[in-house]
Amino acid sequence: MSITLRAVAQDAGVSISTASRALNGSPLISHETRTLVEGSAQKLGYRPNRAASALRSKRSRLIGLVMNNLVNHSFHTIAEVTQRKAASEGYQVILSTTGGDPAAEQDLLRTLSDHGVDGTLIIGSGQNAATTNGFLADGMAVVNVIRSSRDSLAPTVLAADRDGAFEATRHLAGLGHRRIGYIGGEPTSDSGRERHAGYSEALEAEGLAYDPDLVIRGPFTQDFGADAARELLARRTGMTALFAANHEAVFGVLPVLAAEQVRIPDDLALACFEDMPLLQMWHPPVTVVDNGASEIAELAVDLLLNQIGAPTDPENLRRLARTYRVGARLIERASTAPPVTRKS
Amino acid sequence: MSITLRAVAQDAGVSISTASRALNGSPLISHETRTLVEGSAQKLGYRPNRAASALRSKRSRLIGLVMNNLVNHSFHTIAEVTQRKAASEGYQVILSTTGGDPAAEQDLLRTLSDHGVDGTLIIGSGQNAATTNGFLADGMAVVNVIRSSRDSLAPTVLAADRDGAFEATRHLAGLGHRRIGYIGGEPTSDSGRERHAGYSEALEAEGLAYDPDLVIRGPFTQDFGADAARELLARRTGMTALFAANHEAVFGVLPVLAAEQVRIPDDLALACFEDMPLLQMWHPPVTVVDNGASEIAELAVDLLLNQIGAPTDPENLRRLARTYRVGARLIERASTAPPVTRKS
DNA sequence: CTGTTAGCGCATTCAC
DNA sequence: GTGAATGCGCTAACAG
Numbered sequence: 001m002s003i004t005l006r007a008v009a010q011d012a013g014v015s016i017s018t019a020s021r022a023l024n025g026s027p028l029i030s031h032e033t034r035t036l037v038e039g040s041a042q043k044l045g046y047r048p049n050r051a052a053s054a055l056r057s058k059r060s061r062l063i064g065l066v067m068n069n070l071v072n073h074s075f076h077t078i079a080e081v082t083q084r085k086a087a088s089e090g091y092q093v094i095l096s097t098t099g100g101d102p103a104a105e106q107d108l109l110r111t112l113s114d115h116g117v118d119g120t121l122i123i124g125s126g127q128n129a130a131t132t133n134g135f136l137a138d139g140m141a142v143v144n145v146i147r148s149s150r151d152s153l154a155p156t157v158l159a160a161d162r163d164g165a166f167e168a169t170r171h172l173a174g175l176g177h178r179r180i181g182y183i184g185g186e187p188t189s190d191s192g193r194e195r196h197a198g199y200s201e202a203l204e205a206e207g208l209a210y211d212p213d214l215v216i217r218g219p220f221t222q223d224f225g226a227d228a229a230r231e232l233l234a235r236r237t238g239m240t241a242l243f244a245a246n247h248e249a250v251f252g253v254l255p256v257l258a259a260e261q262v263r264i265p266d267d268l269a270l271a272c273f274e275d276m277p278l279l280q281m282w283h284p285p286v287t288v289v290d291n292g293a294s295e296i297a298e299l300a301v302d303l304l305l306n307q308i309g310a311p312t313d314p315e316n317l318r319r320l321a322r323t324y325r326v327g328a329r330l331i332e333r334a335s336t337a338p339p340v341t342r343k344s
Numbered sequence: 345m346s347i348t349l350r351a352v353a354q355d356a357g358v359s360i361s362t363a364s365r366a367l368n369g370s371p372l373i374s375h376e377t378r379t380l381v382e383g384s385a386q387k388l389g390y391r392p393n394r395a396a397s398a399l400r401s402k403r404s405r406l407i408g409l410v411m412n413n414l415v416n417h418s419f420h421t422i423a424e425v426t427q428r429k430a431a432s433e434g435y436q437v438i439l440s441t442t443g444g445d446p447a448a449e450q451d452l453l454r455t456l457s458d459h460g461v462d463g464t465l466i467i468g469s470g471q472n473a474a475t476t477n478g479f480l481a482d483g484m485a486v487v488n489v490i491r492s493s494r495d496s497l498a499p500t501v502l503a504a505d506r507d508g509a510f511e512a513t514r515h516l517a518g519l520g521h522r523r524i525g526y527i528g529g530e531p532t533s534d535s536g537r538e539r540h541a542g543y544s545e546a547l548e549a550e551g552l553a554y555d556p557d558l559v560i561r562g563p564f565t566q567d568f569g570a571d572a573a574r575e576l577l578a579r580r581t582g583m584t585a586l587f588a589a590n591h592e593a594v595f596g597v598l599p600v601l602a603a604e605q606v607r608i609p610d611d612l613a614l615a616c617f618e619d620m621p622l623l624q625m626w627h628p629p630v631t632v633v634d635n636g637a638s639e640i641a642e643l644a645v646d647l648l649l650n651q652i653g654a655p656t657d658p659e660n661l662r663r664l665a666r667t668y669r670v671g672a673r674l675i676e677r678a679s680t681a682p683p684v685t686r687k688s
Numbered sequence: 689c690t691g692t693t694a695g696c697g698c699a700t701t702c703a704c
Numbered sequence: 705g706t707g708a709a710t711g712c713g714c715t716a717a718c719a720g
Contacts, residue, residue: 002482004712004713004714005713005714005715006713006714014690014691015690015691015692016691016713016714016715017690017691017692017693017714017715017716018689018690018691020714020715020716021689021690021715024715028689028690029689029690030689030690033689033690047454047457047458048458048713048714049399049458049460049712049713049714050458050459050460051395051396051398051399051404051459051460051712051713051714052395052399052696052712052713052714052715053713053714053715054395054696054714055393055395055396055399055696055697055698055712055713055714055715056695056696056713056714056715056716057696057714057715057716058696060395061459062438062459065439069424070414070420070421070423070424070427071420071421071424076414076415076420076423077414077415079414079420079423079439080413080414080415080441083414083439083440083441084441084443087440087452087455092438092440092455092456092459093438093439094406094436094437094438094439095409095423095427095437095438095439096427096431096436097424097427097428099428108431110391111431111436112436113391114391114392114393114394115394115395115405115406115436116393116394116395138346251621251625254625255625255627255629258627259627277595277622278621278622278625281595281598281599281622283599283602283603283627285599348696348697348698349697349698349699350697350698358706358707359706359707359708360697360698360699360707360708361698361699361700361706361707361708361709362705362706362707364698364699364700365699365700365705365706368699372705372706373705373706374705374706377705377706392697392698393696393697393698395696395697395698396696396697396698396699396712397697397698397699398698398712399696399697399698399699399711399712399713399714400697400698400699400700400711400712401698401699401700401712402712
């Protein structure tokens, strides 16, 4: 049988509630009794029963993390950072993957609520705002991450998709490229729209025309990337640079470029969105827009803990409930260089 | 305020204990009352309070997952598979990363226990058997994964490191290579030892001599891999094939080979341990030993749930407490080919 | 500052 | 089969 608070109280010769207060850092406790109780707890190897504590106090010290999958580099980075940071603040994280299914997502959200999580970070479908708003009303903290959720009353932390795409495109244009290809996500996704907007705006800012022949947008899949890359090459558009802004598609784009013996950066300058080991190690290393997954997670956890700190304060929530953008950062590597002028 | 069991019981016109039994699938309940209660629960949108349930029943429907990090491809694969499978059985998983620190690991294990997890999967340091054995004694399930733990009384699920390395090496030898290099982990790690043993045994089986000049073993780091690759190339040993058996080191080996313009497979046939997207997309795609991370996770979760099913049955635990090996699988890709005979 | 009292919501005796 | 009673271990009023 394990040591209960009662045993600690007995050992220390105080009441059970005094023991509770002493161990939970209540200010209304004398220094002596605190050290006394702590001594007993230490000696007996007391460990709090979180289930009991949660039942009574409505604070589980658990937070939920809901995401599509763990394969995506940004996602598992976020999971790891979230876990580490939460643990350092005394919270454990329940991890849930949805496979991108909104129904599964709702189910998981409910299950997390059953477990009494104090808050939830959600990289979601954006389709369960009603559910998460209900949680907020019940005093559970919520933060949307990476993907915004229409009608959600919770704070949202997003990557700077548009700015990042703008910078990458301007970087290519700045090197002298005038025919810059674009492979990106569908307009139905926020990030797909934003990155495309950044690309377009950069072209405009640099005085370059937007040519639909240079642009292919599609689903977040490797196959799409491969097809798109082949298609762009086949079009013979005079493209000298390519911005691959659809993360999953990159896995299809790279092998095609290699197989077609496209020399990088000489035949084609290449930039991608979202950094990952693959791109660092590629030959040559690939210039990327680092979306700041770690920083996004840090901020999201901060916002979550802030809510948890003042759970029943609607004013606090209103104050926090805005959209934050974590700045993107261009990392220049060898895959981008000025266009090679054939002949002169 | 959320709906409690009491409200459901009231609505159904039965006692609270009958409601509890009805919703928990107790056999001693008439069919009618069951459907009646389920109807009320449905209607009111009842959701069980897991904290209360855990406090009373000692079953939290939570399991812990402890691992070094989430960056390693095998690790996040295991995390994702574990989560999905656990969820399908009604369990949620608390994810913890240790950063490889045994003290942090112990701390996390204790914290998981505080939360009353029904069981824990641990990819651990192997140094906390005393702690986990204590958990077992308290009726918490434990399964060691990927890394064995000396003195642990819990079941262990391991990858077939030796067999995998044996197969990869024999594959290279079978292609006609006689000078096969090896870059692997330190002998202090189980997997480092096992894979090296598999390599050695395969050489022996193929009648090839073991040449220390062809072998470099070191830590699980990218830098080590880069250094080792450079060193092996510099030694001019007549090496025509390389088996990179240290997963993290692969991230250092690949760029060095590319930078040194080593043509694969013509100048050097290459095989690696542990599959991952990077290796599928590499140019050329790299032959690997797939360690079966998904299958390892599936089996580990099964073993955990089996223990949870019969928590106080020492006979059951004794029966399960053995070491399981999930078979490795060689995936041949374009990076391995017969040695090119220069001239004739 | 400390002790007493009263549950949190549920699962499980024990009666019937 | 069902209901009444009893805590699981803890925290949060409420007194003092």
